[in-house]
Amino acid sequence: MASKKNRARAAKDTAPRKYKKKTSALVIEKVEYVDYKNVDLLSRFMSDRAKIRNRRVSGNDVQQQREVAHAIKLAREMALLPYTKRVANQRTRPPRDGRPGRNEEAGPEVAEPAFTPDAAGDTAAGAEADE
Numbered sequence: 001m002a003s004k005k006n007r008a009r010a011a012k013d014t015a016p017r018k019y020k021k022k023t024s025a026l027v028i029e030k031v032e033y034v035d036y037k038n039v040d041l042l043s044r045f046m047s048d049r050a051k052i053r054n055r056r057v058s059g060n061d062v063q064q065q066r067e068v069a070h071a072i073k074l075a076r077e078m079a080l081l082p083y084t085k086r087v088a089n090q091r092t093r094p095p096r097d098g099r100p101g102r103n104e105e106a107g108p109e110v111a112e113p114a115f116t117p118d119a120a121g122d123t124a125a126g127a128e129a130d131e
Contacts, residue, residue, distance in 0.1 A: 022059030026068075034067040036074035039081060046072065050085045 025044055026034065036042070045058050045068045052072055055065045075081040 022057075024059040024061070024064055026060065026064050034064075034071045036071040036078065037080065038071075039075060042068065042072050042075055042081060046081070048085065049087065050082045 025041070031041065034041070045053050045060075047053055052069055055062070058065070058068070060068060072081060076083055
């Protein structure tokens with residue numbers, strides 16, 4: 001008699017999931033050559049944090065994905081596209097058990113420096129110029 005593992009595996013193999021294949025933006029727009037200078041096209045294959053989207057998400061075939069990734073990397077080197085984008089808002093946790101949250105924790109106070117050479121030099125120079 002077959003074990004539970006083998007029965008579960010056999011059930012998965014007999015009914016693979018059917019999914020609709022995504023069509024690539026390159027096919028829809030009939031792009032023959034992926035150019036690193038075409039930032040609008042390349043940005044469609046990047047996430048909001050400037051990561052390269054994978055084949056499953058973008059719908060590219062293997063060759064198209066290679067070309068797109070290479071073009072994005074070239075555009076990043078030429079400073080046409082960013083390597084990363086910073087997200088402004090951060091997730092904060094609510095305080096647990098009445099304890100202060102992360103943002104509310106009391107840490108060591110950092111005092112402002114009393115003497116700054118630039119400020120002292122400017123005021124002294126200004127005072128000498130006035131006299």
